[in-house]
Amino acid sequence: MTAPDPFLSYARRADRSDGLAHFRSRFVPSDGLVAYFDGNSLGRPTEQSVERIQRFLTQAWAGRLIRGWDEEWMQLPFTIGDRLGGVVLGAAPGQTIIGDSTTVLLYKLARAAVDARRGSGARTEIVLDTDNFPTDRYVLDGIAAERGLMLRWIEADPASGVTPEQVAAVVGEKTALVVLSHVAYRSGFLAEAQAITRIAHDAGALVLWDLCHSVGSVPVELDRWEVDLAVGCTYKYLNGGPGSPAFAYVRSDLQQVLRQPIQGWMGAADVFAMGPEYAPADGMRRFLSGTPPIVGMLAMQDTLEMIEDRGIEAVRAKSLELTEFAITLTDEWLAPLGATLASPRDPASRGGHVTVSHPAMRAVTAALWEQGVIPDYRDPDGLRIGLSPLSTSFEETYHGMAAVRDALRTELLNASGLG
Numbered sequence: 001m002t003a004p005d006p007f008l009s010y011a012r013r014a015d016r017s018d019g020l021a022h023f024r025s026r027f028v029p030s031d032g033l034v035a036y037f038d039g040n041s042l043g044r045p046t047e048q049s050v051e052r053i054q055r056f057l058t059q060a061w062a063g064r065l066i067r068g069w070d071e072e073w074m075q076l077p078f079t080i081g082d083r084l085g086g087v088v089l090g091a092a093p094g095q096t097i098i099g100d101s102t103t104v105l106l107y108k109l110a111r112a113a114v115d116a117r118r119g120s121g122a123r124t125e126i127v128l129d130t131d132n133f134p135t136d137r138y139v140l141d142g143i144a145a146e147r148g149l150m151l152r153w154i155e156a157d158p159a160s161g162v163t164p165e166q167v168a169a170v171v172g173e174k175t176a177l178v179v180l181s182h183v184a185y186r187s188g189f190l191a192e193a194q195a196i197t198r199i200a201h202d203a204g205a206l207v208l209w210d211l212c213h214s215v216g217s218v219p220v221e222l223d224r225w226e227v228d229l230a231v232g233c234t235y236k237y238l239n240g241g242p243g244s245p246a247f248a249y250v251r252s253d254l255q256q257v258l259r260q261p262i263q264g265w266m267g268a269a270d271v272f273a274m275g276p277e278y279a280p281a282d283g284m285r286r287f288l289s290g291t292p293p294i295v296g297m298l299a300m301q302d303t304l305e306m307i308e309d310r311g312i313e314a315v316r317a318k319s320l321e322l323t324e325f326a327i328t329l330t331d332e333w334l335a336p337l338g339a340t341l342a343s344p345r346d347p348a349s350r351g352g353h354v355t356v357s358h359p360a361m362r363a364v365t366a367a368l369w370e371q372g373v374i375p376d377y378r379d380p381d382g383l384r385i386g387l388s389p390l391s392t393s394f395e396e397t398y399h400g401m402a403a404v405r406d407a408l409r410t411e412l413l414n415a416s417g418l419g
């Protein structure tokens with residue numbers, strides 16, 4: 001008998017001592033799935049969410065009909081927002097709502113922020129980075145064109161991310177707003193949010209953090225870091241489901257100062273007055289526009305419950321162990337095949353996913369999807385391994401990484417004409 005692979009033994013030991021392991025059985029099984037490495041792009045559904053949505057359809061919607069709005073639904077963007085704020089954002093109540101998509105909330109908050117900072121007209125620049133997610137770059141480009149502003153680009157290293165020094169070098173008396181991702185979508189680099197926020201504030205600018213790839217996997221302390229604005233997805237680590245609505249955070253003292261551009265009836269001071277003119281509501285309601293997507297915001301509550309139960313620090317600790325394991329297997333198995341790690345090795349600079357680069361990764365990803373091993377691919381040559389701590393085990397990570405190794409080996413053999 002051959003001795004078991006030491007990495008497999010490690011994975012089994014790590015699963016046995018994992019304080020979050022019991023949450024795995026809450027997720028709905030997926031036929032033929034070997035390893036899911038994309039919980040950072042689309043999280044998995046829980047059994048509780050299936051029941052919650054079914055109950056909503058049959059009891060709340062069918063049973064209460066339009067009375068449901070008064071009885072409960074009108075408040076949900078705020079009650080779920082406050083809960084999300086408390087569990088994963090370090091935000092006191094009254095500063096977080098569930099609203100539109102991340103793209104739309106980003107537009108609304110960024111537009112409100114640059115208008116508020118325009119003042120005498122001197123602050124005419126938005127600082128952003130070249131490696132931010134496309135929607136962030138496109139939205140800000142649109143706002144700049146609309147408001148006659150300039151984009152000030154930071155050249156980010158695609159294998160790491162934006163540093164405080166880089167931000168300090170570009171902000172100044174012309175800066176209205178700084179928009180960055182807390183965790184870079186490609187490399188998984190974790191930005192120093194508190195330090196960067198302070199640098200932007202010292203220059204008199206506002207800061208908007210995109211938390212899409214950090215919320216639910218990396219601790220966030222918006223109040224303590226004195227962040228102005230933030231947005232983020234709920235269908236990634238929060239398992240809200242495809243297209244579940246995003247959240248927005250606006251620090252309490254800024255709420256009265258900001259006017260967002262999509263003036264809809266749900267953000268008006270008196271929603272049912274249906275008056276001739278728009279007057280914004282007090283507090284976070286003014287950042288709503290149209291009818292809130294109620295069904296879409298139900299499922300995320302089941303993930304918030306799990307995180308609340310064990311605490312975000314426990315989620316982060318497991319996340320770091322998972323990414324460390326994936327990096328070890330990359331060094332051991334993939335580096336000899338010519339692949340390189342395109343994510344930070346330093347745990348303090350690493351979010352919840354790891355990217356491995358090799359020219360064959362597009363083909364490797366396609367081959368893996370056929371086998372129930374599901375990473376994703378990001379140009380130019382990155383295979384992204386997202387490790388969602390509530391639903392991913394160490395043994396699953398082991399088997400997934402072994403499949404990546406085998407698929408890469410096969411691709412290389414095929415390419416050499418020997419396969």
Ligand SMILES: *Cc1c(COP(=O)(O)O)cnc(C)c1O
Nearest residue numbers: 101102103133135181185210212
């Ligand atoms: C996933 C993601 C988005 C997605 O925005 P949507 O409006 O939900 O499509 C935006 N920004 C970042 C950084 C992301 O990772």
